[in-house]
Amino acid sequence: MALEPSALPFQQIVSEDIGTKLESHQVLAPDLSHLFIADTSLCPTIRNMSLTWDELVSMDMNVNRECVTLSRFYLDHEDEYIGRVLPDYPRRVQGLSHEDIGLIFNNLLRCANALKMCETAIYLAIDIVHRILTQISIGKTSPYLLATALFVAQKVEPSQLGILPASRLLTKLFGENNTHFTSADLYGNEIVLLHYLDFHVETITSYHYVKFFSNAAGFTVQQKSLLHYLTQMCAMNPESYKYKPSALTAAGVVLVNEVFGLPRWTEKLHFFTTYSPEMLVSERDFILSTWVHITKLAQDDHPPAVFVKFSSHYFGNVSSLLSPIM
Structure with missing residues (x-):
């Protein structure tokens, strides 16, 4: 690369695999419905309610303490990371379509x-x-x-x-x-x-929410793989930087529910994602258009790498699933 060095501030690189450390200590328990009211805009979420760990454990969801703590951190700090890439990208990049x-x-x-x-x-x-x-x-x-x-x-x-x-x-x-x-x-x-990069390598991406939101939705392995497929194809699209990673992942949950004929949203999803489908219209449309585009490209002799990757048995061949009609 013909690059010119610039300033030299130093920031320690984050070294934990925070996207894959959330497997252990699954806890089951009863219903959450008593916490919710009809107007979802006023419903509590993990961001606006200060719950004790015992209260979280009492909820009807597989959850662990580290998973909730990390997700709260991601939701509170993701704006600091997405601001590094402005939404007018890639128009400012000369010579690249x-x-x-x-x-x-x-x-x-x-x-x-x-x-x-x-x-x-x-x-x-x-x-x-x-x-x-x-x-x-x-x-x-x-x-x-x-x-x-x-x-x-x-x-x-x-x-x-x-x-x-x-x-x-x-x-x-x-x-x-x-x-x-x-x-x-x-x-x-x-x-x-x-x-x-100003030595700031760490980041928060849609993948950091895939496991947590999948658990909140009660997804099977294949449904979680489809959510992962949607977030990965969108991550490579410059337009993804117009949206928060958490919102894109939550919109992906909406689409997965639609594909598998599941309830579109639940109170539990609102609580743990902090979103409702009405808040995710633009993100859903973006993911859907990207999905349709990738599926069309896959009909060529050289399908996109993301399509090939998620057509494997390991990912449940989710790239073969058809998107809902836009």
Whole structure:
């Protein structure tokens, strides 16, 4: 990458896999309905009610203390992270169309999947590339940018296969003429990339809400995978930065409920997500249009990487599910 270093403030990189640490200590219990009133705009939520842990345990939901604590933190602080990428992106980026950007993120996901990266690292790498693209003009394949973003993300969330030992794999993905980089190239580009990020690598994405909102909805594994599919395809779309990650994930819950013929919303979902369907119309339309677009692209000889990924048995082949009519 032809990048110029800028300021050098330092911020410690967050190293916990906060998107995948929420599995243990599931608790079951009775009904929540006595806490709710007819007007959902006045209903309590985890943001506007100060509940004790015993009160949370008494609710009819699988929940654990860390999950609730982290979700409250995400909801309270996500504005600080989405403000890094302004909604007028990518119009400020010279020389890149939506199709060009789509190709960049398709290649990023192909590489991340081949490296067997965890989902938190994938979303982090996606966010890093978005933030870099808001500041500089990059070529259409951008192998150096993608390799460096994956390299940085792997330092936060280690993968089964490191980017340096995988240089042959990247050559296969990008072609011989695009991947003549060495360890010195990666380390040098890492410093420049971090300068552009002001050394703020940590982020909050839609994926941080997938597990919590899925539990609140009572989703099966396949339904949760569909929600994950919707959030990942949207994360690679620059338009996603017009919306809060929590709102996009909640709108994804609405669509999953529609696809599986479930009740569109519940009081429990309002309490734990802080949203109602009426608040999520724009987000639902955005996800639905993205879903329809990805499904159409999948009819080509080279379907998008996100479609291929979620067509696997591991994800319940959820990419084969048809979207509701817009």
